[in-house]
Amino acid sequence: MRPRSPMLPLSIPAILAVGLFGALLAASPCPVGAQAYIAGLRVDLPLGSPFGTNDARGVAVGDVNGDGMPDLLALTPYKVTVLLGNGLGGFGSKSQVALDGTTYPFALAVGDLNGDGRLDLAVVDELTAVSVLLGNGAGGFGPRTVIATGSNTADVTIADMTGDGRPDLVVAVRGGLSLLEIFPGNGAGGFGARQDISVPGTPTYVATGDLNGDGRLDVCVSHVDAENKVSVLLANATGGYLPPVNYTTG
Numbered sequence: 001m002r003p004r005s006p007m008l009p010l011s012i013p014a015i016l017a018v019g020l021f022g023a024l025l026a027a028s029p030c031p032v033g034a035q036a037y038i039a040g041l042r043v044d045l046p047l048g049s050p051f052g053t054n055d056a057r058g059v060a061v062g063d064v065n066g067d068g069m070p071d072l073l074a075l076t077p078y079k080v081t082v083l084l085g086n087g088l089g090g091f092g093s094k095s096q097v098a099l100d101g102t103t104y105p106f107a108l109a110v111g112d113l114n115g116d117g118r119l120d121l122a123v124v125d126e127l128t129a130v131s132v133l134l135g136n137g138a139g140g141f142g143p144r145t146v147i148a149t150g151s152n153t154a155d156v157t158i159a160d161m162t163g164d165g166r167p168d169l170v171v172a173v174r175g176g177l178s179l180l181e182i183f184p185g186n187g188a189g190g191f192g193a194r195q196d197i198s199v200p201g202t203p204t205y206v207a208t209g210d211l212n213g214d215g216r217l218d219v220c221v222s223h224v225d226a227e228n229k230v231s232v233l234l235a236n237a238t239g240g241y242l243p244p245v246n247y248t249t250g
């Protein structure tokens with residue numbers, strides 16, 4: 001049994017994970033601009049500006065330029081828009097990261113995947129790929145490295161699921177296979193063979209946290225297609241997960 005840590009080894013402290021509920025809303029195909037959920041508070045961003053599109057699919061917060069102030073990243077078709085924060089809740093300088101070659105980017109997550117203290121990006125495609133883009137610490141990102149997944153990927157989050165102190169990718173696969181896929185990070189931006197966790201239903205959005213206080217990261221997953229439920233999978237002592245427990249939603 002390996003020890004598990006609920007914390008990522010990130011040297012940049014100002015990383016806020018968008019909560020499951022926020023991700024549910026923010027990542028929906030909303031025609032009225034982007035809605036960012038930051039620490040549970042909604043931030044509405046106007047249509048056409050600053051994103052220049054009406055189809056924002058996902059959002060994340062992290063200090064991508066290392067100035068200690070959280071920045072905003074919004075995923076729109078085939079690009080990620082980066083808005084540098086001013087530390088007062090406002091956002092100034094805007095830049096964009098092209099995602100040319102993707103089928104349809106669906107969700108994103110930020111984390112330091114190669115351990116250099118700079119936040120990196122993970123973006124899931126609507127079909128069978130996760131793109132990893134290493135951050136340059138100045139708000140820019142390098143070229144995509146593509147990792148093949150199962151079918152119909154829907155969401156991605158970054159967390160140390162294997163307890164080795166290195167962040168891993170957790171991908172929800174919503175169609176056919178009904179899986180969570182964990183890609184164990186090697187701490188240098190690469191990933192080992194995927195580990196599948198069966199989650200019957202249509203897993204669509206995923207979040208992690210130590211839900212029972214045992215020091216092991218647990219997983220919760222929401223479902224679409226009117227399944228009306230959230231599944232919780234508690235980590236066990238042997239590196240696996242207990243069978244999902246379903247909770248009915250509204």
Ligand SMILES: [Ca+2]
Nearest residue numbers: 063065069071
């Ligand atoms: Ca910043």
Ligand SMILES: [Ca+2]
Nearest residue numbers: 112113114118
């Ligand atoms: Ca990095």
Ligand SMILES: [Ca+2]
Nearest residue numbers: 210211212216
């Ligand atoms: Ca736990």
